[in-house]
Amino acid sequence: MSKQAAKRIMMMRPKHFGFDPSTARSNSFQNQEGAEDISSIESLAKQEFEQAVIKLRSEGIDVIALDDTDHPVKPNAVFPNNWVSFHEDGRVLLYPMMTESRRSERRDEVLTQLSEEGINIKEVVDLSVFEKENKFLESTGSVILDYDYKLAYACISTRTHPAVLDKFCELMDFEPVVFEAFNKTDEAIYHTNVLMCLAAKYAVICLDAIPFIQREDVISALERTNHEVIEITMDQMYAFAGNMLEVINNEGESVLVMSKTAYNSLSENQKSRIEKYSKLLWTHIPTIEKYGGGSIRCMMCKVE
Numbered sequence: 001m002s003k004q005a006a007k008r009i010m011m012m013r014p015k016h017f018g019f020d021p022s023t024a025r026s027n028s029f030q031n032q033e034g035a036e037d038i039s040s041i042e043s044l045a046k047q048e049f050e051q052a053v054i055k056l057r058s059e060g061i062d063v064i065a066l067d068d069t070d071h072p073v074k075p076n077a078v079f080p081n082n083w084v085s086f087h088e089d090g091r092v093l094l095y096p097m098m099t100e101s102r103r104s105e106r107r108d109e110v111l112t113q114l115s116e117e118g119i120n121i122k123e124v125v126d127l128s129v130f131e132k133e134n135k136f137l138e139s140t141g142s143v144i145l146d147y148d149y150k151l152a153y154a155c156i157s158t159r160t161h162p163a164v165l166d167k168f169c170e171l172m173d174f175e176p177v178v179f180e181a182f183n184k185t186d187e188a189i190y191h192t193n194v195l196m197c198l199a200a201k202y203a204v205i206c207l208d209a210i211p212f213i214q215r216e217d218v219i220s221a222l223e224r225t226n227h228e229v230i231e232i233t234m235d236q237m238y239a240f241a242g243n244m245l246e247v248i249n250n251e252g253e254s255v256l257v258m259s260k261t262a263y264n265s266l267s268e269n270q271k272s273r274i275e276k277y278s279k280l281l282w283t284h285i286p287t288i289e290k291y292g293g294g295s296i297r298c299m300m301c302k303v304e
Contacts, residue, residue, distance in 0.1 A: 002200035003088060003147040005246040005254055006302035008062040010114060011053060012105075014078040015068040017045035019291040022099040023076060026158050027190045028183050029238070030293030044287040049078060052283040052296065056257065059281055060249035064117050064303065072104045078288060079298040080105065081193075082138040086114075086303045087172065088147075090122030095139045096130040098159045103131070119303050125171060130164050137164035141191035141298060144198050149225040150174045153196060153218070155181035155210070157188040177221045179214040181206075184234060193297055195237050199246035199256065201277045202228040204270075206237040230273050232266075239265035240295035245302070246278060254278040259285050259295045 019035035035041070056063050068077040076082075083105045085093045092111060097103050106128065115121050127137065137143065142160040144153040152174040154165050162178065169176050181189040189195055189209060197204040203222050207215055207229075222229050232241045244258040256278040263282035271280060289295050 004198070004200040005248045006300070006304070007248050008064065008119070008304035009056075009245075009247060010064045010066060010080060010301040010303045011049070011299055012077050012080040013065055013067045014042070014045050014049055015070055016073040016075055017042055017078055017288065017292065018075045020075040020099070020101055022101050024293070026098065027293040028185070028187055029190075029194065031290045035291060041287055041291055045078065048285040048288055049299070052285060052299070055281070055283050059255060060251055061247050061255065061257070062250065064114065066110060066113055069107070074101070074105050076102050076292060077105050079141070079292065079294050080110075081298055081301040082141040084110070084301065085139045085145075086119065086121075086301070090120045091172075092121050092124045093139070093168070093171075094124065094126045094128050096128045096136045096164060097138060098136040103128070114303060127164060127167065130161070130167075135161040135164050137161060137168060138191065140302070141193050141294075143168065144192050144196050145174065146198055146225060148200065151177050151221060151225065153177045153192060153198065153221070155179055155189055155192045155195065157190050159190050160192065177218060179210055179218055181209040182211070183209065184238075191294075193243055194240070194294075195242045197242055197244040197246075197256075197297065198227070199278065200254070201226070202230055202274065204230045204232055204242060204244060204274070206232050206234060206242055208234050209237060228273070230270060232270070236262075236265045240289060241265050243295035243297040245297045245300050247300070255281050257281050257283070257296055257300065259283060259289060261286065261289060262295060
């Protein structure tokens with residue numbers, strides 16, 4: 001059986017979600033328009049989060065919803081998949097985060113709470129020491145992991161440093177698949193999981209973002225690992241159609257979780273190709289997407 005899809009996910013209930021200027025410098029998906037209405041944005045984000053959890057659970061998806069803390073204020077805490085990853089052998093990795101505003105998201109009590117929920121935690125490996133060298137790797141935002149074939153796909157950016165990627169691959173016995181990726185204005189795409197979603201049997205990916213000379217290496221890796229390549233456009237990537245996660249529900253079914261924005265951007269052909277393998281499930285999170293510059297995949301951390 002494939003190890004790829006998540007069987008349990010952790011999500012972080014936001015306390016002080018909002019537009020973060022320090023992350024916006026490297027995240028072109030964030031939008032500052034109206035960001036001064038802080039209380040309204042916080043309230044809407046909380047509503048969107050709760051509705052997402054309800055919808056996921058109603059589809060039989062095992063969600064562990066934890067609470068952010070009031071202090072310090074962590075505007076991006078709703079995206080826990082960037083600072084931690086959980087692995088089958090019981091190892092938990094903590095990652096170096098580029099912006100100081102995000103480093104306080106790494107909290108020991110989160111691991112304690114997850115352990116109490118039955119998550120297997122045998123060893124914590126802390127890669128955050130790389131922050132002292134200004135070298136970063138933001139967990140499964142930066143790296144798309146193929147757990148079945150032990151491949152680590154990563155597009156290089158200010159948040160994804162090759163040296164930290166190499167250290168991760170050495171520790172976890174993964175082979176790196178490294179490439180560049182650029183947005184509409186030729187800026188490096190900040191996180192790999194914005195342009196690429198890897199499921200057990202298929203990959204949804206914006207190949208247009210990858211320079212042609214490097215594209216073949218990525219396609220070759222996906223094809224040799226028996227993934228059907230489902231291509232999305234640059235416009236669909238901006239609608240977060242690459243920011244999705246395959247999850248197994250309590251009926252043993254594959255469910256591809258995405259936002260309503262992403263779902264609406266997909267063509268009928270793309271949907272039908274995905275539906276050969278997975279049920280489609282969307283949740284509406286426009287406030288989180290607009291001001292956070294990330295979508296539902298960033299909100300879900302695979303813990304099993």
